[in-house]
Amino acid sequence: MKSTIKGIVCILFLFSYTVSAQSYKTESGEAIFHSKVPLHSFTGSSEHLIGLINLDAKTVDFYLDLATLDTGIGKRDRDMRETLETDKHPFAEFFGKLVSDFDPSISKKQTVMVEGDFKIHGVKRNVRIDGTLQMTDQGLQLYASWILKLADYNIKPPQILFVKVDQEQEIEIKAILTPTEN
Amino acid sequence: MHMIKAGIATLGLLLAGTSLLQAQMKRERVIQERPVEDTFLAGSITGMSTVENLPKNNMTSVVMHNFGLVSGGIDSFYGLDEGAAVRLGIDYGITDTFSMGIGRTSEENTVDFRFKYNLLRQLSSDRIPVSVALKGDLGINTSEEPRFDFTFTERLNYLGSVMVARKFSDQFSLQLAPMVSHFNTVIQEDANKDLKNTLYAVGIGGRLKVSKRNAFIFEYIPVVGDRNSGTRNHASLGFEIDTGGHVFQMFFMSGQWFTEQHLIARTNTDISALDFRFGFNINRVFSL
Numbered sequence: 103m104k105s106t107i108k109g110i111v112c113i114l115f116l117f118s119y120t121v122s123a124q125s126y127k128t129e130s131g132e133a134i135f136h137s138k139v140p141l142h143s144f145t146g147s148s149e150h151l152i153g154l155i156n157l158d159a160k161t162v163d164f165y166l167d168l169a170t171l172d173t174g175i176g177k178r179d180r181d182m183r184e185t186l187e188t189d190k191h192p193f194a195e196f197f198g199k200l201v202s203d204f205d206p207s208i209s210k211k212q213t214v215m216v217e218g219d220f221k222i223h224g225v226k227r228n229v230r231i232d233g234t235l236q237m238t239d240q241g242l243q244l245y246a247s248w249i250l251k252l253a254d255y256n257i258k259p260p261q262i263l264f265v266k267v268d269q270e271q272e273i274e275i276k277a278i279l280t281p282t283e284n
Numbered sequence: 285m286h287m288i289k290a291g292i293a294t295l296g297l298l299l300a301g302t303s304l305l306q307a308q309m310k311r312e313r314v315i316q317e318r319p320v321e322d323t324f325l326a327g328s329i330t331g332m333s334t335v336e337n338l339p340k341n342n343m344t345s346v347v348m349h350n351f352g353l354v355s356g357g358i359d360s361f362y363g364l365d366e367g368a369a370v371r372l373g374i375d376y377g378i379t380d381t382f383s384m385g386i387g388r389t390s391e392e393n394t395v396d397f398r399f400k401y402n403l404l405r406q407l408s409s410d411r412i413p414v415s416v417a418l419k420g421d422l423g424i425n426t427s428e429e430p431r432f433d434f435t436f437t438e439r440l441n442y443l444g445s446v447m448v449a450r451k452f453s454d455q456f457s458l459q460l461a462p463m464v465s466h467f468n469t470v471i472q473e474d475a476n477k478d479l480k481n482t483l484y485a486v487g488i489g490g491r492l493k494v495s496k497r498n499a500f501i502f503e504y505i506p507v508v509g510d511r512n513s514g515t516r517n518h519a520s521l522g523f524e525i526d527t528g529g530h531v532f533q534m535f536f537m538s539g540q541w542f543t544e545q546h547l548i549a550r551t552n553t554d555i556s557a558l559d560f561r562f563g564f565n566i567n568r569v570f571s572l
Contacts, residue, residue, distance in 0.1 A: 150314045167314040174571035176339035176377075180321045181528060189408075197308050 124157040124206075126242040131277030133166050133194075135250075138268040146173040146182065153277055155235075155242060157206055162216045164275070165195035185257060186223055194222040196231075204235050211236040216246075225255040233275075241280040248273055319405035323415055323451040324459070325499070326531045326567040327375060327383075327400070329489045330520040331542045332503040334459060335417040335449040337402050338377030343570045346373045346387070348542040350563030353553065363561050371542040375400075376572075389542060396423040396543050406450060419445040423543055438469040443545040445487070454493065461487035463505070465545035470512075477513040484508045485548045491524070499524045501533060505547055518551040520560075533565040 131151030137144055148171045153164040168188045173179055183189075198218010205212065211234050220229045233246030250271045252259050259267040324334035327344060338344055352366025360366050373387030373396075381402040388395050398421040406415045421443040425434075442465065449459035463485045470479040489503040501524050506517040522535025538560050539551035553559035 152309065154309055163308050165309065165311050169318060170314050174341075175569055176342050177325075177569050178528075179339075183321070192313055193311050195308075195311065 125154065125282040126157070126279035127154045127282045128152065128277040128279045131164070131244070131275060131279075133171075134274040134276075135171070136272040136274075144173055144178070146171045146179075148172065151275055151277060153244070153279060154282070155200075155244070155279055157200075157204065160200040161197075162200055162218065163197050165193045167192055168194055168222075185259075191222070191224045194220075196220045196229075198229075201230070206237050206242075209237055211243075222250075223255045223257050227254060238278070241278045244275065244277045244279060246275050317407045317409050317411065320408055320415070320451045323406065323449050323457045324489075324491055325524060325526055326533065326565070328542070328565070329491070329501050329503045330522055330533065330535050330537050330563070330565070331518070331539060331547050332459075332461065332487045332489050332505060332544060333398075333400065333419050333445065333447065334489065335402065335415040335447045337381060337400050337417065338375060338383045338569070340377050340380045341572050342377045343572055344375050345568050345570070346371070346375070347566045348373070348563070349565070350537055350540060350542075350561045353559055353561050354536065355559055369540050369542075387542075391541060391546070392425045393427040394423050394425055394543065394546075396421050398422070414448050414450045417447045417449075419443070419447060421543055421545060423545060432471075434469065441465070441467040441545050441549075443543065443548075445544060447487075456493070457491045459487070459489045461489070463487055463544055463548065465548045467545070467549060470549075478510075479512050480510050480549075483511060483548050485544075487544065497526045499526075501535070505539075505544065505551075507548055512549055515550065515552050516554040518547040519555040520563075529568065531565075531567040533567070535563055535565075536560040537563055 133151045134147040150170040201217045202215040217230045236243040324336045348371040349368040352363030354362045371389040375385030377383045385398045402417045404416040423441040425439040445463040447461040451457040466482045485507045487505045493499040501522045504519045518539035520537035525532045538553045538555035539547040
């Protein structure tokens with residue numbers, strides 16, 4: 103009986119070790135959007151992107167408090183929060199799986215693809231996003247970019263006088279994820 | 285039997301562990317309590333400042349105009365022919381709660397320096413129910429006065445104001461602002477006139493949103509206690525349009541100035557007698 107308990111403890115210990123060794127997290131990733139209106143463009147960014155990648159389970163989980171996006175002009179930020187209805191829908195979030203191979207023993211940048219649900223403004227859509235992962239001394243370095251169409255998420259583009267903000271917004275995320283402690 | 289139970293327990297734990305692996309992180313907001321936004325859309329309603337301040341490194345340029353009295357009728361094209369009183373100004377957010385600005389008004393070539401400091405910001409949770417801001421303004425009359433040889437100090441005038449505002453709903457905001465104005469010099473043109481260096485007033489201002497981008501605005505600055513002979517309480521009523529990049533304010537106002545110390549001490553037209561003038565302000569915010 104004692105040996106059984108020891109066995110269970112050993113298995114659990116090994117299991118948790120494996121989890122911690124293959125889980126990478128960030129709480130200070132960067133999310134950037136590039137927005138265009140005729141004759142003008144602007145960028146908004148946040149350094150509060152939170153993400154967790156588990157290489158064993160191949161899960162990818164990211165979310166951003168949209169109220170932290172900063173375009174450099176307070177009034178524009180307020181307009182953006184109103185457009186995105188951040189009081190009602192505070193997060194942009196992705197939860198999905200790595201659908202391509204990634205070898206953490208290679209230090210070279212590797213192109214990867216994730217597939218899962220991206221949700222913003224209360225609308226969830228299944229998406230596939232290309233990006234890169236690279237194992238570095240600092241941790242697991244992530245970069246991804248994609249085009250978000252506002253209409254796909256029922257986001258009505260804000261209008262400046264009679265000019266509307268472009269439907270297509272380029273999104274970028276950058277992060278260095280470090281091994282989780284637990 | 286014990287071995288089987290232990291095996292089942294192990295499997296259960298492993299499955300639980302696996303499901304934990306698959307679980308999403310708990311979503312938590314970075315900023316739990318946000319200040320209430322857009323109590324007012326601009327730093328001033330017409331001539332009266334609001335609790336609204338500039339974020340750090342934002343700059344606003346403000347062009348404020350008003351014309352002659354509408355009661356002049358068609359002969360003066362309802363005041364438009366009489367030329368405009370204009371204040372051009374810029375303000376800059378040094379921190380998220382402290383801004384400084386400079387302006388120049390065509391009346392008496394007045395240059396004014398001002399600051400605004402937010403002591404409190406109303407929170408959406410109502411834990412702080414009002415926004416409170418302090419404003420100070422130092423005006424300098426730089427006009428040539430042939431009759432007197434003013435020293436620099438004699439040309440100075442001041443305003444101190446405590447602004448208390450609450451956004452009651454998405455549609456309606458109200459502000460009360462006790463104020464004190466002081467002029468180092470008052471010129472008594474008429475021996476019968478009783479003029480004071482220091483005056484007190486309580487400004488009342490509000491905004492009533494009628495659509496996503498449009499609102500009615502008003503302000504009223506009754507003088508409390510002693511007042512200068514022949515002066516009236518300043519009042520204005522206007523309409524505000526938010527275009528996204530600019531905030532336009534079109535209004536009718538009784539006072540001719542865009543600095544509160546002058547609105548308190550120098551307004552001599554009576555809005556209740558339909559003596560008011562048309563004016564408009566253009567506010568534009570930039571990031572530096």
